[in-house]
Amino acid sequence: MASKKDKKDKSGPFITGFGSWKAVTTALHNRLPSNKESMVPGVEPIPDWDPTSESSGPPPDTITPQQLQATMEHLAKKDEELGCLPPRVYGSLLECNDKVYMLGGTDITGQPLNTLFMSEDPLSDWYQLPPFKAPKAGMSTHVVDGKIFIFGGSNIKQAGDNSVEIFDTQSQTWTQGKTIPGDTFTGGRTVLHNGLIYLIGGIRDGVSSCLNTIMSYNPETDTWKLGGYPEMNYYRYAATLVLKNNLLYISGGREGKLACDGVECFSFDDNKITQLATYPSKKVFYQEFNRPQDQDFYLFGGMDYPSTSPNAASEMYRYDIRGNEWEQMPDMHMGRADMGVACFKDKLMAIGGVTVNARQQVEPTNQIEVFSPEERIWYKFKNTMPTPRFSPHVLEHKHKLFVYGGFGGKPTGALEKLEVH
Template identity: 30%
Template sequence: MAAARTKCTSIKWESLPPMPTKRTFSSATIVNNQLYVIGGCDKDGKPLDTVESLNLTKKKKWQRLLNLSCSRAQPAVVTVGNKIIVIGGVSADQSPLDNVDAYDVEKKTWTALKSLEEKLMGVVTCVHNNNVIVIGGMKLNTEPSEKCRVYDIDKNLWLTLPDMPTARYAAFAHLKGDKLYVFGGRQGKSACTVVEMLDLAEKPTPKWVKLADIPHARVFPSYTVTETHIYSYGGLQQQPKEFVDTFEAYDIEKGEWSTLENMPSKHGDFAGGVVGGMVIASGGLGPQQKPFQDTSVFNPSSGAWEIGPECPAGRSSATTLMHDGKLYVIGGFSPTGLTAEIFILKPA
């Protein structure tokens, strides 16, 4: 008989006022304590051009801002100074986009920037020395891209870094100092297990280095990061096609993977992050195909999963955002359909 799991009391949920617009597959960021929710899809799966914001200090009333230049779902979003940069995404006809736009949070205006060299969806991004790095993506012909591009915001100019050895889209990227790590992703319908690293400080030209592969192949896993480890957990394996409870950790210093105690249930599409030093898996979908409320908490100190506080409502396909040690769970699907609700998991 398995030992009873410990109850985690160091974290708690808070509810924010719901968005004016119900949506899923949106993108979000926080600038100057203002939450911005950008694009996404409506209940019919149609991409939106809607942009809304909420002051997180007052937490009272949402503002409808100027629309995006075009409807788009799941664009990549990064913040550089007082500008929100929105890159690519899925268009109204379900094809990739090359649009790049900047929203000035002080002037409250949009500016069209130099577009990508090709239309892409499923890119991943990070910011290095105030430049935006755009990695991989799915091309218009559905092939994965190996390109690694850099956008110089001051010069409105796209530059290139060396191509990744492994083309992919929907990967996970983590920048630690000058080292850019790219984990997994997809190549068509297949899961990619490759991990590669580019040291941006390497002179004269950085070179990609192949690291240890992710031990178990699956699509739609969640990734989250601490100072020492990158965790890969849950998702959907392809043979046989089912959700998994796999939980793996990559030791950044040692360059090694370890397989840890399985998650308490097999699922994917959940909200993941690190709150109060604990690794979080909240909501998501399992074999029952219905969003659930459970929050599981992995304690790195004990190496065991604990029972966290239930999310106020079942949730899947939510937009998730880590900011200031808090996990934001935005929109997505509840058991009754598309929702505009927003919850925050934070230290108690």
């Protein structure tokens, strides 16, 4: 392992040119957004005639069947306001065909959800779409050919769920996919590669039954392949995955209730598992940072678990793929775990997270830090995020960075945007 770097001055420096945070107030509706044009191609609805209003009287004598249909469809698509976005944590925030979707997670009472929201512009209106069948949180999601696939998760009994549900964003309908092999399943991690979705590790029947398996799902044929893949060297769930070309780097997670420091690499070309250098920091809830143009990746932060004295890590390590060694990088300005992460303006943003205060109490933070791989410097962000939270949903959409939900003592429904100056 390379020599340990000196710890940097905790007082600065501060980054400029990244703007400030702004809380966003949005409206939630229970229908799709109304189109400016009629659903009937080439036919405009009659704007001054509403058949549901007695004051409108009978339809005009000149109305055609096409205009009547256009008017009815136009009125049927009027929005009913449901209020603002509800509190949510452990769901999925993703993008498909320039639209943003939020699904699943747990509400303010800790109950899993089966709701689905969509927005064409997260700064204004969100719309509630048809729900999926099995309420769940912590599931894995992927987008393939305009469809959203949901795998596993934790159900209303706080047990593993092995269902697969598929949402067609064009027809806005749900279908059931073939279930994950086995009775119960949660905690697995998935990655999309060459048209197949690979499921790595997981748990069956409680944390004592961790898996070391790799299986794949074909979204085109709705079939699973369980045999034919090598077994991992570690039984684990909630692992961190980094995909580089045709190699999948698997690190961390948990072996039962203990943190796992094992790192291994699965080759899609050779169908082999290779043991790699052990990760120097044995933590849970650490994060990964990976840019496609780089020949390495980073792991940072995390929390001791189990521990009688909580400790959030500020450490960061770079993995040199060609040298198979870990290099310690400068520390973050504060220890944190379970934070939001974004690669924004080609730099790493560590957003919020859970930290430990001077009284040795675990609490959410609203502090932001920015890491420059070229300079090897952690910068402080002068403007804190309005809402302290960990496990937030973070998404870059149309060159804007959004943070929604998360846990700040209880689940929050706050939606905030980074305004770039």
